[in-house]
């Protein structure tokens with residue numbers, strides 16, 4: 616049996632639309648073993664057929680690696696919620712792709728998996744940290760990923776998870792097709808400041824730079840709690856962004872107790888569930904048993 620563990624991710628990181636993503640120490644586990652016919656357990660029945668994302672990724676990986684795809688029993692152990700902007704789809708894609716090589720006795724080639732996974736997702740921002748951990752900034756130059764990881768060991772995170780689902784496909788439809796030169800320049804400058812601030816552990820700088828103009832102005836309409844939370848965070852110099860395409864919002868701080876207080880506040884004032892996490896440094900992990 617092969618056990619593949621993949622972290623949840625918080626994509627976009629505010630000013631890194633489609634390019635930045637942060638791995639979290641909140642993991643999905645995927646078990647693979649040979650079977651007589653395809654069997655998928657541990658997920659809702661509606662997702663347990665031939666169109667299951669893990670299985671589709673496995674087939675894509677088999678084609679890329681030149682393997683003949685054997686039927687599998689895939690068992691999922693994951694409490695990463697679907698369609699909340701925590702990269703549940705990225706965990707499935709990365710696990711399925713990695714399984715294609717591992718099931719056939721070869722080590723999963725992480726850079727090849729990144730390119731394939733980015734192709735399946737349509738953007739590399741959450742699959743890169745799911746594979747490599749940390750905060751990854753990734754751009755696709757034709758089919759080649761150009762990637763740099765930022766160490767996040769100075770930071771803690773709070774994932775605030777509303778009940779409403781937001782499908783990524785739907786949340787992309789609300790975005791404008793073009794932006795102005797002024798907005799593009801502003802976003803580029805803020806993205807550079809944001810990463811510098813993270814590396815220096817400068818929370819004021821990160822908070823000042825954490826002002827997206829490419830997607831949050833449109834997506835906040837899908838998340839009723841966002842504006843109140845963003846105002847409260849800014850008043851306390853806490854960077855907060857819409858995680859992926861939402862509905863989760865991710866706050867980060869150098870000070871874990873600041874996030875503990877915020878966790879109590881969002882529960883009491885807004886009735887919201889949340890989870891304290893740390894950035895993950897490992898990314899994709901594979902165990903043969």
Ligand SMILES: Nc1ncnc2c1ncn2[C@@H]1O[C@H](COP(=O)(O)OP(=O)(O)O)[C@@H](O)[C@H]1O
Nearest residue numbers: 658662697698699700701702703704705782783
């Ligand atoms: N544990 C799982 N089992 C089966 N399919 C899953 C699982 N987690 C995610 N998926 C797939 O990923 C889709 C959600 O992807 P998406 O809308 O991009 O949201 P997210 O922000 O969670 O990645 C689901 O509709 C389903 O196809």
Ligand SMILES: N[C@@H](CCOP(=O)(O)O)C(=O)O
Nearest residue numbers: 626633700701702783859860
């Ligand atoms: N850049 C993408 C990220 C989607 O992430 P997910 O975790 O919501 O799948 C987007 O913003 O559409």
